[in-house]
Amino acid sequence: MIHAVTAPFSAALTVVLMLLAIAAGAVLLFGAFALIGPALALLFAGIGAAVQGIGRLPRLTARGCLRLGQQVVVWLPGPRRWHRWVARHPKAAQGARMRLVRRRRVAPALLQEVFVNTTTSEAVRVAVVRRCTELGGVAQVMPTVARDWWPNAFAWPLTYADDAVLVQQALRNCLRLKDRTVLRSGYARLAQLAGPEVVWAMELEYAGSLERMDPVVRGSMQAGDTDVLLKWLD
Structure with missing residues (x-):
């Protein structure tokens, strides 16, 4: 009699325990996926990138191969x-x-x-x-x-040479080719090699008058200061 009464409860308990076990397993499974999910994503992304790279191999141009060969x-x-x-x-x-x-x-x-x-x-x-x-x-x-x-x-x-005569000759050829701001670095290199007087004379000859001289060179000339020019060294 007792067995007949407790049998349904035992079956129900067994079902509950099974459901709890399934629920616990699901929680553990989802937790594991949460932990390894980013790693799997990175792995799959790497595999995808490799596959795409292999797909691009036939499209490598002769020019790309040539540049790679030059670098090597x-x-x-x-x-x-x-x-x-x-x-x-x-x-x-x-x-x-x-x-x-x-x-x-x-x-x-x-x-x-x-x-x-x-x-x-x-x-x-x-x-x-x-x-x-x-x-x-x-x-x-x-x-x-x-x-x-x-x-x-x-x-x-x-x-950019270390020969004052060569720099002066080259700089003369640049007076009409380069922007005045760019020329200041050339003037600075010439002043470093030959002194500021050479720069002052060149710029004055090119400009034709004191008023038309480059402001930086004119300021250096009026102050007798080389540092104003040397600040433009690059």
């Missing part, structure tokens, strides 16, 4: 013919030429080839001139450039 060969110790290709080829990337110029060991002939290449940017030419200063000067590293006449594209980079 510039940092290699040889063969030198690759370095000369970067220096000479009209399609060589400016970044590759800049890295070539900044190599710890670079042949002077390569520096000149980079400089005189008509497709070399002004920024790279400035880097060449500055590197020449480290290697003995423009006259020693690029004697042809320092000695012979050169196009206007060479003028501004040569104002």
